[in-house]
Amino acid sequence: NKAMALFHLERYEEALEYFEKAIEKNPECDFSYNGRGNVYHKLEEYHKAVADFNKAIELNPEYGEAYHNRGVSKEMLRKNLEAEEDWEKAARLGIEDAREYLK
16 A cells, blocks of 8 residues: 555655545545554644544444554553553454553
8 A cells, every 4th residue: 555655654744645535535444544543643643643543443443453553642642541441452452562552
């Protein structure tokens, strides 16, 4: 996916454009909301990131990575209790990174 490649190259503004186009084409794609949330997180727009992770979770309540990512953004917003709840959910869904955050 072009958006993810740009994200990994740290070309966040370009990745954002691709994720937005993907969401426009398919507004029910949880992966695109999660990806755009990751971009917003890297751009330090944590409220926008949390909103996108919320949408990804709304579309797919078993999306462990989105719970984990939302927890990371919530931590940046100093919502530590909420972040911990997200990491616990992500860990229950098999996301190993979430277990590390809980330590």
